[in-house]
Amino acid sequence: MKITNEILEAHLNCNTKGLRKLAGESGTKSDYEMMSTEARQASREAAVAKLVARIPDASRGVPVTVETLKEGKLLLADATLEDEAMSLHLEALKRSEGASKLGDHHYVPVLHVNGVKVGTRERLFLAVFGLALSGVQGFRPAVGLVICGPEGRPARVELDGKLYGQAEQALGELKRIQAGGEPSRLVLNKHCQQCEFRQRCHEEAVKADEISLLSGVGEKELKRYNRKGIFTLTQLSCSFRPRRRSRRSPPLEKRQHALHAMAIRDRRIYLFWGAEPPRQSRPGLPGHGRAAGLTDKPNA
Incomplete structure (x- = not known):
């Protein structure tokens, strides 16, 4: 298949989703995804209509061809750009001064954003x-335009x-x-919650013992683990080494992904530097003040 707007958007959200869209596959879309698509389409139609009216x-x-661009129209709305690898739909192309x-003159791309x-x-x-566009007009535009919401408010x-470089x-x-x-x-990411392939990808990730099953692990941490030769949850769980903590050191708030992986591997609950449970006592007996969260010693 040729690279389309849908495939490009899927790839920017997730490499695996882009691959499956490029192969012509489809999954079960969530109600949220369908409503978001409908709202974005309605907003886009209204914004482009207002842009054309202005x-x-x-x-x-x-x-989008050399012949149509040479005509020098101020605006080309709902333009289609095709070559051997791509078939892209552009909200609009706006004419700008500058040799090409x-x-x-040359043209700059216009993109609609729902928010x-x-x-x-x-x-x-x-x-x-x-x-x-540079492949047609022989000039890479230095700016692009964004029209926001159904009102089509422009932004540069x-x-x-x-x-x-990132686009290339x-x-x-x-x-x-x-x-x-x-x-x-x-690699699982935040987009998985609304993706049509979420169930399939989750099953494959579980089978592969993928580290990204841990929700708090980001792309940079994954790369850091991979450089160390850690590619699965089991390998990550074996890397946990509890350190001795002094009394004066502050409580450790950073999440321990290796400990989380070990808990998943062992199917157990671990407390890391956990606090002591409160003492059960009645008023007037020793320990009542501490059980109520009070102390007779100043804070360190």
Whole structure:
């Protein structure tokens, strides 16, 4: 399959989801995911309609080719960009001054965002659109535009070299898999809660004894464990070494992932530097003040 907006979005959320979408697979979508898709589509239609109404010299539903871009329209809405590997749908392309293969002008990509926040994923989307657009107009745009919500409030996003590098890496990974390359390793993340493949991925992760089954482990920690030769929960559980703590040292608040893995392996509950249970006593008897959370000694 060609790389589409849906496949690109899936890949930016999760490498495994992007692989399965690229293979044409589908799962069971949650009610939340379906409602979010419908709300985003309605918001997008309203925002694009308002954008077209504000610009008189606009075309809608045109393919992105050298010929159409040379016409110099101020706005191209609902544009489609296709090549041998990709078939992307762009909310709009806006004309900007500056020399390119088209002449004295070029185009910048316009992306719709359902909310008011422009995150990393939206910036990467714009950078991918900029890369694809540069193959047609011979110029890589330095900025992109975002229209937020159904009102279509515009926002400007700088497309620097670092962002383009990340976009090239994402596209390169998809094209590598598209050409039959080895898929990346399954890693669970926050997106799994709303993903259509969540049940299937969880079963595969359990079978593989995947460390990402621990909800608090992030991508950086996974890489750190892998550099040490730790790839499974069982291996991580064997790395736990309790350290002796002095009385003056503050309580340890950092989560111990190795201890969590050991608890899963042994099917037991462990207390790490746990507090003593309160004493049961009646008023007037020794120990009552301590049981009530009081003490006759000043805090250290």
